[in-house]
Amino acid sequence: MNAFYEILANTVTLPIVMIVLGGTVFGTVLGAIPGLSVNLAVAIMIPATFYMSPVEAMALLIAIYKSGTYGGSVSAILLGTPGTPAASATVIDGYAMAKKGQASKALNTALFSSAFADVFSNIVLIIFAAQIAKIAIQFGPAEYTLLILFSLIVIGGIASDSLIKGILASLIGLSLAVIGMDPMTGNTSFTFGSMNLLSGIPLVPMLIGLFAISEVLGEYSNHIRKKMMDEAQKDAGSKLTLKEFIELTPILLKSSALGVFIGALPGSGSATAAFLAYSEAKRTSKHPEEFGKGSIEGVAACEAGNNAVCGATLIPLLTLGIPGDTVTAIMFGALILQGITPGPLVFEQQGDVITGIYITLFMASISMVLVGVLGNKLLPRIMNVKRAYLFPVITALCVAGTYAMGRNMFDVLIMMIFGVLGYVLKCIKLPVAPIIIGFILSSQFVTSLKQAMIVSDNSLSIFVSSPICLVFIVLIVAVVAYYIQNVIKMKKRGTES
Structure with missing residues (x-):
């Protein structure tokens, strides 16, 4: 115990506190700017870690990681543009709340949900790290294939009022991910001779186009412009009450647990966790009809899910x-x-460093709340700016951010193409969320499926060869049965009415 207090005293020092605060501000700002991802923010600061101790270096990177993941929700809520892929799901209800004059409430919900999930995942990491890692390491190609298939079915069915539209959107996302070079065989698909498409469609320009540019196009379309002028309101100073936050606790716990599980699986990602948390929250909510129209539960689930990762x-x-x-x-x-x-030996050989890293995890969570609370008092004023001025600025930021990411005008072209596509999808009421998550998961799905087939010599028996596979199969069957039951109920109600 004395050793712990000594490490605590050596960690909670003014230099490390300033490093954490600086990393939090840096991560939040870059996370909130569309096109400047968390990956970029962390990578930029790697050279600075050369001159730091291991604990200081990890404190900086962890602070940027946590705050950057949260920061993506700021632009998602205020501008309808996810600052990071992890905030893609937050746009659905966060921006709807902002348009109803509840920007402050949405921002505070995102902040405190993120902080709750952060602390939850910190505790789980410290207590159950080795145990969770043992479960995660048991996931082979077959388990990953079924996990992703389950994710696509859940999201495709819940993200839209129409099951057919949801599944169609998922298939569109999967199809878009086929473009590029196969990492296993080296074969190219639908690149049309373009070198820029060899690595596939870039994700961030695609996100910015689908969410931001499509919104701008909608603003300047007569019938959509009128609708938005009626819906958009100035921020009414809405606040998240303690009672409301306490009522969100079950969703926060469930979403955080889901985020922790997804995060413990290498390669899954925070975007996957956010969409799954959102889908599960909608499925179990007492008011599922409010999702997509400005549900506080939807914002809380997304932000708890992605930050728990x-x-x-x-x-x-x-x-x-x-x-x-x-x-x-x-x-x-x-x-x-x-x-x-x-690795396993690091706990024995560098135990004091690991303990110091654990302490900085909580320091980063506290710092994120402090910076977020101060920022949330100023940021909603964006909603008070006339949209005639705001949307040109948003467009300029999107173009600049997209170009800065790869210094390639092809990325800007991709952004504009998906902006038009996003506008068309909104007009025909086809959900965007399943397209995004299908696109994100497609590469891992195809790779896992191919690996499973190679390992099993093209035998499907590999998908029933482990208890984990059987659990996912049962879940998939249960979810499909649930959807079919709902469709039958809706048809009966329509016939009766």
């Missing part, structure tokens, strides 16, 4: 030496540069 991705990194996502892959490199090799 942040702490959980450190589980496979620290215990197994396997990065959970792109950001932790960068952290892996930072630790190696510090002379620390992540």
Whole structure:
């Protein structure tokens, strides 16, 4: 115990506190700017870690990671544009709340839900790291294939009032991901001779186009413009009450637990966790009809789901030496540069460093709340700006952010193409969320499916060869049966009426 207090005293020092605060501000700002991802924010600061101790270096990177993931919700709520892929699901209800004059409430819900999930995942990381890692490591190609299939079915069915439209949107996302070079075979598909498409459609320009540019096009379309002028209101100073936050506790716990599980699976990502948390919250909500129209539950579920991933991705990194996502892959490199090799032995050889890292996790969560509370008092004023002035600025930011990401005008072209596509999808009321999540999961789905077929010599029996596979099969059947039952009920109600 004395050793812990000594490490605590050496960690909670003015230099590390300032590093955490600076990282939080930096991460929040870059996370809120469309096109400037969390990955970019963390990567930019890697050179600065050369001159820091291991704990200081990880404190900086963790603060940027956590706050950047939350920061994506700021632009998602205020501008209808996710600052990061993790905030893609937050747009659905967050922006709807802002248009109803509840920007402050939406921002506060996102902030405190993110902080709740952060602390939850920190605690789980400390207490159950080794146990969760053991479960995650059991996931082979077959388990990953069924997990992704389950995710697509859940999201496709719940993201739209029409099951057919939801599944169609998921298939569109899967189809778009086919474009590019196959990482396993090297074959190209639908690149049309373009070198820019060899690596596939870039995700961030696609997101900015579908959410931001489509909104701008809608603003300047006569029938949509009138609708938006009627809906858009100045921020009414709405506040998130303690009672409302307490009522969200069951959703926060469930979404955080889901985020932790997804985060512990290498390669799954916070966007997946956010959409799954949103879908599950809608499925179990007492007011599912409010989702998509400005539901506080929807915002809370998304932000709890994606931020819970942040702490959980450190589980496979620290215990197994396997990065959970792109950001932790960068952290892996930072630790190696510090002379620390992540893995089971690190707890014995560098126990004081690991304890220091655990402490900085909580420092980053506290810092995020402090910075967020101050920022949320100023940010809703964006909603008071006339839309005639705001939308040209949004367009300029989208173009600048997209170009800055890869310094390639082709990315800007992709953004504009998907902006038009997003506008068309809104006109025909086809949900965007399943397209995004289908696109994100497609690569891993195809790779896992191919690996499973190779391992089993093209035998489907591999998908029933483990208890985990059987659990996912049962879940898939249960969800499909649930959807069919709902369709039958709706048809009966329509016949009776």
